[in-house]
Amino acid sequence: MTQYIIRRLLQAIPLLVGISLIVFLLMQLSPGGPLALTEAVGSGTRMTPEELERLRASFGLDAPIHIRYIRWLGAVLQGDFGNSYNTGRPALVVVLERLPVTLLVTLTAWAIAIFLALVGGILAALYHNSVIDYALTTTAFLGISTPRFWSAIMLLFVFSYSLKWLPAVGLYDPRQEYSGLAAVWDRILHLILPVTVMTFYTFASLTRYVRSSMLEVLNSDYLRTARAKGVYERQVIWVHALKNAAIPVITVLTLQLPHLVAGSAIVEAIFAIPGMGRLYLESANSRDYPILLTVMMLISTLIILSNLLADILYGLLDPRVRYQ
């Protein structure tokens, strides 16, 4: 097992280098650039060619693209992800200081979504074709088909603009200095809307998987055997059935983790949450290459690790799966 993990991690290295090459090229060959605004005619900030050159050289954009890539890769291998064009600060520091906030929002939403999806999916499977089942399936379809930005704006309109119940911006009240429980409550108030939006979507896609794999498992022979030998129904459902139903769910669950981090960009932008997703959006607008590359590499790593995690979990859940 350990060997397997080590091998997979080693395999990830060339994969990451490949990803970095593609990402680097796509990014730098796309039209526009960090200086596009400064160079544009009529931008109001007319710089002389010498001043522009000075700026370009300070970004390291004066070299041809392959040299730039090699320089970048060399620096990254030494742990230097370059400096942001916008702020001049080290890209890795900038990205990592935004990561905790993203994780706070996404993992809270993820945890709530998993809980709700498990309960909902199991209930829907147990009471198959009942009102509960229909209600949950409908909710799930609504959740999947509603774009997150739309539900976010609707929630804002109702709870912030019209009712004035919940804050719309940020993660805490800038006008008050809270401590203790009041600070926690303030934080919860600010998290309600963004977490709801994120939870809704994840819950919706997960609950369908839980429901269908539970349905499959509930009719299997070993559950009948378990019941026959007198195991409590609760244990049958939550231990015997859920464990076997969990295998396909785990795939979705783990693969959604990096997706969540990347997908939080919209929610972060709308609710003005200082997370990594929003950093990515804003850096994309201003073509802040060092930041973009750092975020992309971080998300790529996250995807590779989630895949590995999914594979390891299979092995734990299903004795038939063995890794060498």
Next chain:
Amino acid sequence: MTNKLTKVMTRRQLLKAAALGISAAAIAGCTPPATPAPTLAAAATATAVPPTKAPEPTKAPTTAPTAAPTKAPEPTKAAPSPTATQLPAAKGNRLVIAVAQEPGLVSRFFNSQGGGWVSFLAQEPFIDNNIKGEPIPVLAAEVPSLENGAISKDFLTIKYKLKPNLKWSDGKPVTADDLIFTQEAYKASQVAPNVNNAHRLMDTVKKVDDLTVEVKYKELSIDYLNAFVWILPKHKFDSPAIPKDHPETRLPTGTGPFVFKSWKAGDEIIAEKNPNYRVAGKPAIEAVTIKFTPDRNTMLAALANGQLDYIHFVTASDMVVLDKAKKEGKINFETNPGPTQIEGLWLNQSTNGDIKKPHPVLSDKAIREAMDYAINRKEIIDTVLGGFAVAVSSHVPAGWAALDRPMTPFDPKKANDILEAAGWKKGTGGIREKGGVKASVKCTTPTGDNTRALYQQLIQQYLKDVGIEMIIDNKPNTNIFGGWQGNGMLARGTYDIIMSRSGGGVDPHGWLMNFTTENIPSDANPGGSTFGHYSNPKFDDLVKKGGSTLDMAERKKYYNEATKLLADERISILLYANIRGVAYSKRLSGVKINWWRLESCALQDIADWVITA
């Protein structure tokens, strides 16, 4: 049996552990080796502790290394009621401003891109403009002029004098040495400064006394009022070769009403009242939080529920919604026509940029005049723009050099008559022709702007009604404005009509230069810019004369004549000018619009704002 059971247990435990540990593994795994330990620890706390858990010793902000400074004792704080000791203490009367985009660097001295407006809280210009476009001294003791003797007879030597007893926010005096240092920094800084023409043309800066410098210019600079627009505090720097990571580039020390305290990346900038502000008793507001809020809907919702006090930079497309919110009594919203940015049809006078070959259709004055009469500006403004724009009659509609001129009325009959008289006869499909040339032109505007696309179609219809065919051929921004080297259509002259927005500042010179022959881009002049490849020696001469004296009355005369020429010749069809709007919370008052401050608009007068509730 027991063996099997333990195995199952182990597996179950593992499963539980895995479920809990997914997050931790993900974080630990994806953190590159160079990560400093504290960040990791912070990340772990953020994930492991859901917000519902017991009170955390580390407070709300998860990342901030900068949160501490705001904790300074506040004497003005209202005493909390004795019974509610747990209740939060108020942070004084704090103003919360929303801005869509976080600036890279705050200091206006270095920030040539958007977002530098934040610096107005702490940095003040030497000379500013009032709403009429007239210069007013801010840090200057007086505006240099010929009358007060600060400008020499040959216009090349100008004395700049500071107000006495000015202090930087840290209490150090502002002196002539700071002015001299500022010019040195323009030349030597390692961070590309936001250089303006006045400083480019400076030859020497000499100290006259503690408050006065004498600047010798290499050549006459009409931008002399922009000199020292941002002054650097010399005592904060080791040398004028300012390094990239100097803290003053991010949060500058200035003389303004507020002092920057901290900047939490991606979230907010915090500023507090400057105890050394030059006006006694101001500002009335204790502290300011600038909250980066990218989404416009969120800004509005937060303004309505009282979370925010002021929205920085209201765009034309926000105004309809803001006006509705105002009518519902949720926010304050005011507008003021600030005709500085003009939306126009720039008519190409050349064939593919060759000014020796006049444009087959658009070089005919009858066509241009007919277009001017054919377009119903009122309908565009009222229906498409929701009334939030003003019609303008000249290229310089406001300021000290404004040309007051009657509007061209909407009169399609007159347009038709003009074309008939000029020999443009209706041909196939109702399109006019003259000498085998069809009155058919392409109109290009940047793709992706839905509002523009709407009135572009209206214009197409207006022109069709008088027999001119306008084919819509929109292109991405970079194709149009790519400059000479980037093969931009506007610079190369490879278009018939481009519809875009542009305009001048208080001084019309730079804007009018865009219509002179010498400024037309070419291999020899790749940095030039033109809006229509117009070439008229008479116009060139007038603009040149306007730029070769510092006598304001003289300059106004020349620019008025030049502007009148553009209008009479109908070199561009001016559609409308943007108006300025400010949106703020019900508890804020004293907000005034000054449209000349393109970026800061009302914010520059923040010292006068009052929080009433």
